[in-house]
Amino acid sequence: MDISALVNHDGEASVLPRRSLSHPHSLPASSPVTPAAKIPTPKPSQQQMSLKRKRHDPKPIWAYREGEQLPPELRQLQEQQRQQSRPPPPVVVPQAHSRAQPALPSHPPPPRPQPSPNAERNGHAHSDAGAPPPPAVTASGLSRFARPMFHDAQLYDVVAHEVCEFIWATAVNNEAVRNAIADPKVQLEVEARWGQILEKQTDQRLRGVWNTECVIKSEALDVKFESTMTALQHKRMNHALNAQVQQSKIPGAPRPPIDYRHTYETDMFYELDQEGFSTLNPIVQRLISASGTRQKVRVTRDKNTGDFVRAMIKHRIGNLEISSPKTEWDYRIGINLEIDFPGPVDSLKAALEPGKTLESMQRQKDRMSYSWLGAYQIDLTQVTQGTSKNHELELELDSDILIAEADKVRLKQPTEFEDIISGMMNNLRVASRIITHAA
Incomplete structure (x- = not known):
């Protein structure tokens, strides 16, 4: 048929x-x-x-x-x-609502991560009611070939996600820390340091089967973090940062201005005795006692005039180490409490190491600070103590802005909590590449 x-x-x-x-x-x-x-x-x-x-x-x-x-x-x-x-037309976000980008990156920053700090590290969410929900996808993400078939405009930065979770659990959602910083004499410090993760036995940089940036379980390894760089790296970073300041000051420059400050200070450490301990906030006393660590009082004075600047106790809450084998440096994210010491400093006993004099224990700090957006400050510091000299680079987040944005998550309001942390990670990476790829 x-x-x-x-x-x-x-x-x-x-x-x-x-x-x-x-x-x-x-x-x-x-x-x-x-x-x-x-x-x-x-x-x-x-x-x-x-x-x-x-x-x-x-x-x-x-x-x-x-x-x-x-x-x-x-x-x-x-x-x-x-x-x-036919697919629906794309949503157009007005330019007036676009967020300012951090000043340093010379390459397009990675897409903004979409972490939800209430998620467990295996990707399954727990039931903590105070943790933030996943952010809404905007139209300012990926397009064409770079956009996945699942129609997501953003990609997931797993390292930045881990940092978000760490800061959320260690500081934002830590009841003891939140109670402590309710005292105006106690400040939250969230800092990121450039350095190297070293194996204690060999004193060599940690190497492993990983070949790209990742968060390591430092508690399972016999490692330490050394925040240092060479004098040449210090010089190159100084030139790079100064160039960013100059470019941001050009009239009509489409970038946030960068403020610059140069200070010379001297630090001296003193033992925290029982009398001084009793002058602290009871909440802070409980935190220090629970840690079982020996605390010192750092007294800072102006190097040129000798004027008193600040006396404080730096109490560590937690650290997160990130290995970056493609660059010269690894990173440490540190959460600390900076506690103003309310008692008299003249009665304190200097913390001297065996065989050291009072003068050799003083730390002379030559520091250049670069701040922008009211949220970030990079400190490039040359530290001299006795005959040794060290160069350090660190980035600090403004804790008031960080906590304010985190609290918006709790209230289910639009927030930049993740953007602030993503910006920190982007600047860590770009600064590392500037030094690593320098001729």
């Missing part, structure tokens, strides 16, 4: 291709064929009649050839299905 006779009325089934509703190589899920109820049941005397469809019966859409005119009702159906198959 010639099957084409059932669907082609002119016998040219092998000459022209069939029409498809949406694609020449696909068939629609259903076709508007004539219902069986409208086809008359053949009588016994008609069984030998031709099975060819009558000319006036409506043809299904798949029976029409390319170029053949469709009847009005099928053209309308075809247009409706085309409209339904």
